Amino acid sequence: MTSPIVSPTGAGAFSxxxxxxxxxxxxIRHPLTRIGLPLLVLLIIFAVFAGPLSRAPQHDPKFIYPxxxxxxxxxxxxxxxxxxxxxxxxxxxxxxxxxGARLSLSIALCAMFxxxxxxxxxxxxxxxxxxxxxxxxxxxxxxxxxxxxxLLAITLTRVLPETWxxxxxxxxxxxxxxxxxxxxxxxxxxxxxxxxxxxxxxKEREFIEAARALGQSNARILFRHILPNVLxxxxxxxxxxxxxxxxxxxxxxxLGLGAPETPSWGSMIADGQPYFTTAPWITLSAGAAIVLAxxxxxxxxxxxxxxxxxxx
Numbered sequence: 001m002t003s004p005i006v007s008p009t010g011a012g013a014f015s016x017x018x019x020x021x022x023x024x025x026x027x028i029r030h031p032l033t034r035i036g037l038p039l040l041v042l043l044i045i046f047a048v049f050a051g052p053l054s055r056a057p058q059h060d061p062k063f064i065y066p067x068x069x070x071x072x073x074x075x076x077x078x079x080x081x082x083x084x085x086x087x088x089x090x091x092x093x094x095x096x097x098x099x100g101a102r103l104s105l106s107i108a109l110c111a112m113f114x115x116x117x118x119x120x121x122x123x124x125x126x127x128x129x130x131x132x133x134x135x136x137x138x139x140x141x142x143x144x145x146x147x148x149x150x151l152l153a154i155t156l157t158r159v160l161p162e163t164w165x166x167x168x169x170x171x172x173x174x175x176x177x178x179x180x181x182x183x184x185x186x187x188x189x190x191x192x193x194x195x196x197x198x199x200x201x202x203k204e205r206e207f208i209e210a211a212r213a214l215g216q217s218n219a220r221i222l223f224r225h226i227l228p229n230v231l232x233x234x235x236x237x238x239x240x241x242x243x244x245x246x247x248x249x250x251x252x253x254x255l256g257l258g259a260p261e262t263p264s265w266g267s268m269i270a271d272g273q274p275y276f277t278t279a280p281w282i283t284l285s286a287g288a289a290i291v292l293a294x295x296x297x298x299x300x301x302x303x304x305x306x307x308x309x310x311x312x
Contacts, residue, residue, distance in 0.1 A: 023232070027307035036299030043293055047105050050098035055083070056091075061099040061263050064090045075279040085281040088271055096263040097285055103264045104253075105293065107179050108245035114184025115245075116191060116238045120230075123195025124222055128203055138196070145189040150251055156182035157257045165259070176258045183248045191237045198230045232308040240301035243294045250290050265290050 027033055051059035068076050068090020076086040084093040126137040144152075160178040164170065170177045202208060203226065211221050252258060253266030260267070265286040272282025 023307050027303055030303040030307055032299040032303040032306075036296045036303065039292055039296035040300065043101055043105065043289075043296065046098050047102040050095075050102050054092070054095035054098050055081075056095040059095075061096045062091065062261065063095075065092065066090070068092075075275065075282065077279070078281055084285045085279065087268070087282050088275055088279070093268075093282055093285055096268060097265075097289055100263045100265045100268060100286065101289060101293075103175070103262055104246055104249050104266075104290075106173060106175055107183070107249045108242050108293075110175070110180040111183035111187065111245045111249070112238050112242045114180060115188035115241055116234060118184065119188035119191025119237075120195050120227075120234055122188070123192040124199055124226065124230075126192070127196040127199025128218070128222055128226065130200075134196075137192075141189050141192050144186070147186075149186045150248070152186050153182040153248060153252060154255065154257065156185060157252060174259065174262055176262075179249060179252060179258050182252070183245050187241050187244055187248070191234060191241065194233055194237055195230050198233060199226055202226050202229055232304075236301055236304040236308065239297055239304055243297035243301070246290060246293050246297070 046053065054061070056063040065076075065086060068082075068086035070076070075088055075090070076082050078085040082092060082094070084097065087093050087096065122137050122141065126134045126141075157178045160181060162178070164177045164181075167177060170180075208221060208225060211225055216224075249258075249264065250266035250269070253264040254270045256267075256270070258264065258267075268286035269283050272279060272286070276283050
């Protein structure tokens, strides 16, 4: 993070622009980026072009193939037209894996934006205003952070009204907003704590005192001078939080929460678990997709952390 500059020439000269160009160059050249970015791009391509890349008629992941199961009810193994085999109902695993990437990544990213907005807002308010505002928001953050994450997410998913699924744009995207809200609500506390800590330090700097002396409002100081200086940390934590969101979405889908008619990686693992000894490809393919997605976001998050450091 660059140090601020105090200048009498106007409000726009209080803080030095972030050196995003240099940080971006370091990020692109980072060894972890060279591994994580291609993985993430590949997963995004699979999610966006799930329809053309699938082999199911009319791109329907629920299509049941007549020869998907043998005479004993065992799923078709990989090969002979089934790239990753068939599942327990005779559906193509490759097709369901592609559509599962679309669902899992969409929910993880939407939940990331939700938690980032909540965490950044709470951290800014608590750190800047201090006093009773800080004490209240900090206690709320500590209470939520102390609760078991998965249990709180399950509770929220069951409590929130199911009619939310009919709200646009979730209905158009075939997403369950209850999962988005639940995951976002249980993962914002880490971002809030990090932002609060940085704001506590920034608000005592000279360029903030100069902004106050010129009579700038609290809102302008927060969004014009403080927020740009905490954005690198927020972006890094948001990328890392996406990996956690993928795991949470998989766990909730594994437990049967969310839209049952839409394939997701977690539900694929749950469906294939009883058949693991006879059809391990069902569980292993979904598990491998989850691992690759989590690794991709973690590698990019660590690369961002090291690229944004002032000392190298």
